[in-house]
Every structure is written in C-alpha cells, then in structure tokens.
Amino acid sequence: MKIGIFDSGIGGLTVFKEISKALPSFEIVYLGDTARLPYGIKSKRTIDHYSIKNIDFLKSLDCEIIVIACNTASSYSARLLKKKYKIPIFDVISSGVTAALRLNPKNLGVIGTNSTISSESYIRTIKRKNPKVKVHSKACPIFVPIIEQGLVNQKYYDKIIYENLKFFTNKKIDSLILGCTHYPLIKKNIQSCVGGDVVLIDSASEVAGSLREHLLKHHGNEFKKPDKKRSIFLTDKSEYFQSVVGKIFRKLDFKIKLVDLK
Amino acid sequence: MKIGIFDSGIGGLTVFKEISKALPSFEIVYLGDTARLPYGIKSKRTIDHYSIKNIDFLKSLDCEIIVIACNTASSYSARLLKKKYKIPIFDVISSGVTAALRLNPKNLGVIGTNSTISSESYIRTIKRKNPKVKVHSKACPIFVPIIEQGLVNQKYYDKIIYENLKFFTNKKIDSLILGCTHYPLIKKNIQSCVGGDVVLIDSASEVAGSLREHLLKHHGNEFKKPDKKRSIFLTDKSEYFQSVVGKIFRKLDFKIKLVDLK
Numbered sequence: 001m002k003i004g005i006f007d008s009g010i011g012g013l014t015v016f017k018e019i020s021k022a023l024p025s026f027e028i029v030y031l032g033d034t035a036r037l038p039y040g041i042k043s044k045r046t047i048d049h050y051s052i053k054n055i056d057f058l059k060s061l062d063c064e065i066i067v068i069a070c071n072t073a074s075s076y077s078a079r080l081l082k083k084k085y086k087i088p089i090f091d092v093i094s095s096g097v098t099a100a101l102r103l104n105p106k107n108l109g110v111i112g113t114n115s116t117i118s119s120e121s122y123i124r125t126i127k128r129k130n131p132k133v134k135v136h137s138k139a140c141p142i143f144v145p146i147i148e149q150g151l152v153n154q155k156y157y158d159k160i161i162y163e164n165l166k167f168f169t170n171k172k173i174d175s176l177i178l179g180c181t182h183y184p185l186i187k188k189n190i191q192s193c194v195g196g197d198v199v200l201i202d203s204a205s206e207v208a209g210s211l212r213e214h215l216l217k218h219h220g221n222e223f224k225k226p227d228k229k230r231s232i233f234l235t236d237k238s239e240y241f242q243s244v245v246g247k248i249f250r251k252l253d254f255k256i257k258l259v260d261l262k
Numbered sequence: 263m264k265i266g267i268f269d270s271g272i273g274g275l276t277v278f279k280e281i282s283k284a285l286p287s288f289e290i291v292y293l294g295d296t297a298r299l300p301y302g303i304k305s306k307r308t309i310d311h312y313s314i315k316n317i318d319f320l321k322s323l324d325c326e327i328i329v330i331a332c333n334t335a336s337s338y339s340a341r342l343l344k345k346k347y348k349i350p351i352f353d354v355i356s357s358g359v360t361a362a363l364r365l366n367p368k369n370l371g372v373i374g375t376n377s378t379i380s381s382e383s384y385i386r387t388i389k390r391k392n393p394k395v396k397v398h399s400k401a402c403p404i405f406v407p408i409i410e411q412g413l414v415n416q417k418y419y420d421k422i423i424y425e426n427l428k429f430f431t432n433k434k435i436d437s438l439i440l441g442c443t444h445y446p447l448i449k450k451n452i453q454s455c456v457g458g459d460v461v462l463i464d465s466a467s468e469v470a471g472s473l474r475e476h477l478l479k480h481h482g483n484e485f486k487k488p489d490k491k492r493s494i495f496l497t498d499k500s501e502y503f504q505s506v507v508g509k510i511f512r513k514l515d516f517k518i519k520l521v522d523l524k
Contacts, residue, residue: 114501142413145403145404241303
C-alpha cells in the first residue's frame, strides 16, 4: 500500500513528516509542484488542472491512496478529484475541520491564503457539520513569503504577523485553524499573537491521524511490516527551493528527485 | 509590425505601458504567465521552458519582434532565446545596463529577485561593457509580494523596504538599477531610502527607448501610421490577479484575455 502526497511546493513537507512518523510501515511518495507554485493566488480552473496532473503522476507510481496536503487544492479541487478518481483521497480541510469541531468551539478562527479564504471552503465545511459555530476567517498571504524566505525572526516581521492577526482580538475565538501548510512552521509566533488560550489546529497532524485511522480499519495487517521507503519529487529544483527545504527541515534524509510534469 | 512582450506575470505591464506610449502606431501583444509565476525563485531549466512556450505563443499571433519584460527570464534565458529564434529579441537587462553605463557610474547598485541576482547576469553584462565599474547587487525578494499585495503604505512595510536597502548605505552608489519589473511601482519609496542623489534606472522606459531606436532605423515608415490595437493575454485570470492589475494600474483600457499554455 503506497501513499501519495501532493502539495503546491514544500510547505506540505510538514504533512509528509507527520504521516511518515505515524505510518512507518507504509511506502510514501511526496510530490511538490515547485515549478508552478504558489497555488494560493491562482484560479480554480488552474488548480484543478495542476491537481489532476499531480495525482496522475502519483498514480503512475502505483500510489493507491492520495493525500492533498495543499489547502488551496483541497479548497478548490478536492470534490472534483474525489469524484474523478476511484481511490481514497484525503484532504487537509476535512481533517482540520473534524479536529476543530471535536473541541466543540463557539467561535472558530481560520487563517489561510487568499484562494483558500475567498473560496469559503472552510466556512462551508464547518457549517455543514455544525451550523451553530461562528466562523471568523482571514487571509494572511504575506506569511508564506515571510516563512519561505526565512524572515520570521528578522526585524519588523514579528510585528507584521501581529498586525495580520489583530483581526481576531475581539472575536473571542477558542481555536484557530492553520489553513495553510506553511503556518505550522510559525506556530509559536501565531500562538503568542492570539494568546495562549486559543487552541491551534494544525492540519498536518490531523490529516495524518485520519489517514492512520482509515488504514488501521482497512489495512491493519500492513502495520506489522518493516519500515518502508520514502521519496520526494519536486517539479523544479532551483537553488532557492533547496535552500528553503534546508531552512525549514534541518534533517531531511531523502534525496530530492526532479520530475517534469509540463 | 507586431510587437510581442512577455513577462512572468503582471509586473511587466510597466514595460507594456512604456512601449505603448512610445510606439502608438505599432500593434502590441502582452503575455503574462500568471499560471506559473513567479519566475524569480525557479531554475534556469524551468524558466527556459516557460520562455520558449511564451515566445511560441506570441509568434503564433504573428509577432515579429519580442521583448522579454521579465528580469529573471532575461537573466537566464535571453541568450538561448536569441540563438533559437530568427527574429529580434530585446531584453530588459541589456537595455538597463546600457542606460546605466551612459551615466558613467563608478559604483553601480543592482536590486532584483533571487534568481536575477544569483545568476550574476547584471554583473556579467556590466563588466563586459565596462570592467572598471564597481557593482553592488542585492536580492530583495520580499518586495514583489509587498507590491502585489498592495501593502506598501501599510504599517512596517516602509521599514522593511528600508532594511533591505540599508545594504547600499556605505557603498556610495551613484545609480541603482531596478532589476525587477515590479520595482518601478515603489520608485518613490526606494528613492527616499537610497537618497535623492542616486539615479534610479527603470528598465521599463529603457527597453522602450532601445526598441524605438531600432524601429526608427528599420521600420521608420510605420511611425506615420494610425494608432494600433493592444491586447493583453494572461495564462491565469484569478480574482487575485484582476485585483492586483486594478491596484497597480488605475486605468487599464484593455480587456484581459485568458490563454492556455499548459
């Protein structure tokens, strides 16, 4: 049983890491579409097209289960993809929302890219499951370049993170969904801005949990097998991406392979 | 005589505007590769591939002269493209450098994206023409999201622009090349950071000048013709891009058309 994970770039490696940890005996392939990232500012039409290309590649490597690690692709394309493909597809939004609602929140915050927030996919998914929850959502698109460029601890950037999150000050949120795979990487900064009482929901560990549950139920025998291989493919391997991977993940024990999806 | 301009996205519309103004009697087609932007963090291999796709599209519309408005594509791919195609190709780097050297500088500053600066294409082009000039270059990758997200006049962003340009404080530069099509849009902020004495070289108007010179020499008769059509094509037309175009260009009198280069 091979698991395929895709993301617009390298932020989804947070999801890859969690799933790797939770499921050592499963083979895992990660695909980051670095040649065409970011997805968060592009249209549904374009994201649908890219997501299909990504899954087709993972399927060509015999992945039998897919995880959409990218929030934008989950927002725009998950429904279409689940219909199109006959294999199980997990996405970060469904898992994140399930985890958030388990906490029985009254006021739930969501942050994400422009596309994720303006698609209102989080609001729709939350309201479908519990119409009583008040949802307060805000796009924080500057966080991705700040994280990718390794600027978080440089002068003024902490203030910018705070300015973006000030929106939640009077909303009395009890939990906050980190609706972009990059955000867990600045969890500490976000926590100190919104206050220690607010529970941060990190979809990376949530989707790993949902997937584990599914596999325990349907492929329980595979848990006893020895540790399996991990592979990382990127569609572009510039110096920049390699340095970002280095900045984000101190220990990355896999060789990154280049794949052409053009 | 139809002129084709391409850029990774919408920053190159600064080049389009200058060329439009300088050459009203020429038909002009602009192509912004918004589906795959940004180029500034991607590899030469990927930028070469995208640039070829872009020119093939412009050629399919009968463009007989090409302007590479994107600094990254000019840095990485101009040489390859000029060899591959039999039509005249102008790029922002050659024009920008020619203009800068005309001022006879001793210390010349260059700012650009990561790829433009790390490719050292500006340094090479300058040194080839005048090895005596000292070149001081710095990547300022955070400027593009700041400009695109319309954050320039919001709290702390002026300070971040200043922090990036502090590098030039003791370099005694006499002029500064704005090596990214987005940067002319924050010209005032940059000028106030580096001081009023430093001449800012805006490659948009420089490439328009070089092109006009070439056309006067080879197609002088076409200058007397009536005003011609302008067209703008984008490879992705999300809400975000339309709002950015609106933020950057208050009056844009052309309908934006979508084209699929996948």
